[in-house]
Amino acid sequence: MERPLTQYIHPGCPPFDIREYEMTGGYSALRKALSSMTPKEVQDLVKDSGLKGRGGAGFSTGIKWSVVPMGEDAPRLKYLIANADEMEPGTFKDRLLLEGNPHQLIEGMILAAFAIQAEESFIFLRWAYKKAAQLLRKSIHEAYKAGFLGKNILDSGFSLEMHLHTGVGRYMCGEETALLNALEGKRATPRAKPPYPQISGLYGKPTIVNNVETLCNIPHIVNNGVEWFKGLSNSEDSGTKLYGVSGKVNNPGCWELPMGVTIRELIEEHAGGMKNGYQLKGVLPGGASTDFLTAEHLDIKMDFASVQKAGSRLGTGTMVVMDDATCPVGFVHNLQHFFAQESCGWCTPCREGLPWVEKMLLSLEQGSGTAADMELLEMHTHMLGPGNTFCALAPGAMEPLQSALKYFKDDFEKHISLHKCPYE
Amino acid sequence: MITQNINKKVSKQEDTKQHQPAQYLTDIERQFIDHEIELVPHKSAAVIEALKIVQHHRGWISDDSVSAIAAYLQMSPAEVDSVATFYNLIFRKPVGRHVILVCDSISCYVMKYGDIYKALQERLHVKFGETTSDQCFTLLPNACLGCCDHAPALMIDNDLYKDITVDMLDRILKQYT
Structure with a gap:
């Protein structure tokens, strides 16, 4: 089984420096693309590979790139941004790539920038990833010294600058238009779309924002081609995927596996099953803003289409397991506390609605909830759902709530009838 | 004049x-x-x-x-x-010499960060948002630290601590003066 993204990552050991990275085939994709491919050919290759964004939305990377204005008349500067603001609760996959192989990300970024002919690139890194920041600074410096960044890279005529930006903590920064505002030194509120960032992004110029894992795939696709990339997968979606499991399992962690492994395989084989004395009650398959799945769904494949068919989303592919000793109402309250706190306040339904949802869940959890609260919560899942808010934060927050009301209704009702939390 | x-x-x-x-x-x-x-x-x-x-x-x-x-x-x-005031990590009030950020997001919730918080409260005599009387520590809750496979987790200044148990707290806190 091939693990192109993590083959050379050994947690606990320092990552490869530039010499070791090159000795294991690093920067060969960049040499190949700059010497023998046009930007359009790189774009088409990535489009044909079927690579979909690994940040959660699952949109085709090649198609995203293809909207960027190209040619002499295109507005300049153009920007390429790596979204390394990993902050979805329950998600820790990009940390592995950032700390484990920073040059892989840098090579992927240079290739992506070449494909859209960007002159400037940024890594938007979340503040908490201190080790990654230090490693990225060192690796960017090495790449400049080796001539992979800067003016006229490898005598190709293509030039690229790269900067590391560390955030100051706000979930909204992960939303790509809010990220652009944060990079411009503003409050990280989302922007209206259209215009899409590909046309008018950072400082009003064409911009692509890609997730770290997405970008790390690019060198391997350029080196090995479309058929190889499709062959890595167990499903319709190409490539491998970094999957994670956290919660009361024996071996929580993050693994690169063929796209489309089942939830059962992830939890039972890779995560070593549930801890002794605990049963699985529910799973958030792809982070805090995805719908619950339950023990019935363990044989669902973890790819974009299969998880969606089961009523949830693949999201980031890092799942949070809820065991039978954890109160579902308390669990969902914790999630809604996060979303209410991180709402940027830009649009009313999210700013006002989420704190109400949080308060109702708290009163239910403390035993002072009523049957009417259940109806109100249900109503909010629609009022804060898709189409009613400026960005995807509130609709994302409603996903675990609406599915908890569906799957764990008994638990909610017990809180009301017993006037206390039955899990205490 | x-x-x-x-x-x-x-x-x-x-x-x-x-x-x-x-x-x-x-x-x-x-x-x-x-x-x-x-x-x-x-x-x-x-x-x-x-x-x-x-x-x-x-x-x-x-x-x-x-x-x-x-x-x-x-x-x-x-x-x-x-x-x-928009960003969580810009402090508009004075903080202690060290800032303790306790992850209160979902994986740490499942792994009982609440026990860690309670123990910190008892040891430091402060609640979330408060600074110890000797100005050594400010205790703050923090959204997911991206360390969910080693929950519960906390950060003090630039240092990340993983798989925290109540027993570990004294040893960790002692390093900061």
């Missing part, structure tokens, strides 16, 4: 000038901020970096710091404050 008055006025003006907000920034702070300004197309785009720089040197962002940064970047204090 008149002349005296005028002189007084002038000297008063000079006095104020010496306390212009931009002068409030130290040479080192200005040097770092100038470097950030060079990297962006207009001064105000450097405001987050400027806030980070001043906070790094002073521990927190006071009203005077907001005014000084605003003057230096040709922004209004309200604009600077709107940015400063």
